[in-house]
Amino acid sequence: MPMPYYVSPEQMMQDKAEYAKKGIAKGRSSIAMEYADGVLFTADNPSASLHKISEVYDAIAFAGAGKYSEFENLRKAGIRHADLKGFMYSREDVTARSLANGYSQSLGTIFSQEMKPLEVEILVVQVGLNGHASEIYRISFDGSIIDEKTVAVIGGRSEAVLAAMKDKVTGSPPPLNAALGFCVSALEQTANQKLSPEGLEVAVLERARTGRKFRRLTPAEVQQLLTA
Amino acid sequence: MKLPFLPNHDESSFFDFISTQYPGLTLGGHGGAFPAAQEPSRTGGGLTVPQATTVLAIKYQRGVLIAGDRRATEGFQIADRRIEKVFKIDEHSAMAIAGAAGPCIEMAKLFQTELEHYEKLEGMTLSCEGKANKLGQMVKANLPMVFQGLVVMPLYVGYDLKRGEGRIFKYDITGGRYEESDYHAIGSGGKDARNTMREHFQRQLQEADALKLALLSLYNAADDDVGTGGPDLVRGIYPTAKFVTAQGIMDVPDDKIRAVYDVLLAARRSKET
Numbered sequence: 002m003p004m005p006y007y008v009s010p011e012q013m014m015q016d017k018a019e020y021a022k023k024g025i026a027k028g029r030s031s032i033a034m035e036y037a038d039g040v041l042f043t044a045d046n047p048s049a050s051l052h053k054i055s056e057v058y059d060a061i062a063f064a065g066a067g068k069y070s071e072f073e074n075l076r077k078a079g080i081r082h083a084d085l086k087g088f089m090y091s092r093e094d095v096t097a098r099s100l101a102n103g104y105s106q107s108l109g110t111i112f113s114q115e116m117k118p119l120e121v122e123i124l125v126v127q128v129g130l131n132g133h134a135s136e137i138y139r140i141s142f143d144g145s146i147i148d149e150k151t152v153a154v155i156g157g158r159s160e161a162v163l164a165a166m167k168d169k170v171t172g173s174p175p176p177l178n179a180a181l182g183f184c185v186s187a188l189e190q191t192a193n194q195k196l197s198p199e200g201l202e203v204a205v206l207e208r209a210r211t212g213r214k215f216r217r218l219t220p221a222e223v224q225q226l227l228t229a
Numbered sequence: 230m231k232l233p234f235l236p237n238h239d240e241s242s243f244f245d246f247i248s249t250q251y252p253g254l255t256l257g258g259h260g261g262a263f264p265a266a267q268e269p270s271r272t273g274g275g276l277t278v279p280q281a282t283t284v285l286a287i288k289y290q291r292g293v294l295i296a297g298d299r300r301a302t303e304g305f306q307i308a309d310r311r312i313e314k315v316f317k318i319d320e321h322s323a324m325a326i327a328g329a330a331g332p333c334i335e336m337a338k339l340f341q342t343e344l345e346h347y348e349k350l351e352g353m354t355l356s357c358e359g360k361a362n363k364l365g366q367m368v369k370a371n372l373p374m375v376f377q378g379l380v381v382m383p384l385y386v387g388y389d390l391k392r393g394e395g396r397i398f399k400y401d402i403t404g405g406r407y408e409e410s411d412y413h414a415i416g417s418g419g420k421d422a423r424n425t426m427r428e429h430f431q432r433q434l435q436e437a438d439a440l441k442l443a444l445l446s447l448y449n450a451a452d453d454d455v456g457t458g459g460p461d462l463v464r465g466i467y468p469t470a471k472f473v474t475a476q477g478i479m480d481v482p483d484d485k486i487r488a489v490y491d492v493l494l495a496a497r498r499s500k501e502t
Contacts, residue, residue, distance in 0.1 A: 050352075055349070055352075057349070077239070077350055080346065080349045080350055081238070081243075084349075085246075085247065085251070087342070088243075088247070088254070088339070089254065
């Protein structure tokens with residue numbers, strides 16, 4: 002029986018991680034940032050129909066970066082999980098924490114057991130209600146989960162975008178137009194080009210809305226906010 | 230490979246999802262372990278079980294009005310005086326139910342989840358027709374439970390944004406779906422309510438007139454049918470109604486309904502003296 006070549010586990014994990022990282026860095030960035038009345042999502046996304054940002058449940062939203070088909074599958078799985086839980090128990094029992102945990106488990110299992118890791122990085126965000134703080138979870142291709150504060154960036158040159166934003170997100174959360182301005186200028190700075198409102202995907206989890214908090218902003222609204 | 234929440238499923242229907250993955254959660258998912266309904270005095274024979282309800286829908290100028298009484302019965306006892314039979318399903322549709330209360334409420338909840346689930350997965354809402362068909366499939370799936378005596382009979386109304394008009398759909402127990410052009414009522418008092426509506430219905434009614442007609446029909450139904458509750462003046466319990474329009478769903482506030490009944494009852498009283 003022919004023996005497979007020996008590859009040390011360290012080497013294999015490293016190769017997989019490198020492969021995944023390369024795939025994720027190829028895309029464009031998405032930002033989630035807290036503003037005065039909720040959480041703002043801004044993605045550099047030229048397509049108007051293939052979304053990177055999506056609603057998951059009442060106060061929970063999802064953002065994905067990397068390979069579209071792969072994070073789209075994760076998004077659907079998350080919605081199924083959330084709807085099932087909300088149906089079985091109650092709407093308030095659906096939390097970003099349990100969702101992020103599930104994602105982390107799935108991504109971790111795939112990373113260690115499959116030949117090809119998923120080339121994705123995702124955000125699970127829950128806007129804080131009734132005095133609770135908002136939760137932003139960033140989950141990487143290997144299942145590692147990071148509880149972010151106030152701002153998180155995924156995909157593309159995420160570290161450069163984060164560096165461009167870091168000095169602006171100190172203190173209390175800014176109003177919506179200022180927050181959007183920060184995000185867009187950080188994205189433009191890293192992409193080295195001007196981004197039109199049509200080339201942006203913008204959505205918010207608005208604390209003040211009743212029921213489902215998620216809302217997409219149209220290019221016209223984005224234009225208005227940026228010029229205001 | 231087993232993953233925490235990535236079951237092998239890739240359809241956009243929540244109902245199909247739980248039917249295949251979690252059959253215990255669906256309507257009639259109890260494996261039919263119930264004895265047949267034992268209420269000889271009212272079941273008569275075969276499939277006729279008490280549908281202690283009157284719910285109705287009327288088209289009017291801006292869309293559809295859907296309304297229902299508040300009584301639930303158990304044999305000859307009143308089980309609940311404040312039960313809610315009209316449900317908002319999504320931004321542009323509502324349904325009212327007649328039949329066994331438990332499965333009815335479950336179906337409404339399942340249908341709400343179904344439409345929201347589809348909207349989130351696909352990024353857009355189902356068409357009015359699509360929603361009505363989906364509800365038909367759910368009624369059909371409940372057919373085994375009908376033989377146990379647990380009938381669920383919905384009346385579905387939606388505002389069709391493409392056509393720019395309100396629409397009314399009724400169903401039969403096999404999931405057959407029929408569209409009504411003007412008005413409809415179901416439940417034990419449905420026939421009485423339909424009779425009243427037939428006499429007074431007009432196309433393009435004003436909002437206030439449609440509400441008046443709906444409440445009059447419910448009142449007449451309660452007059453002739455023991456399973457239907459009329460306005461309870463002592464406790465202040467009144468039928469519920471919702472307007473389904475292009476702008477969304479609007480609950481009719483209790484005091485508005487009470488005002489209509491005050492006039493109606495005064496007119497009836499003057500006839501008696």
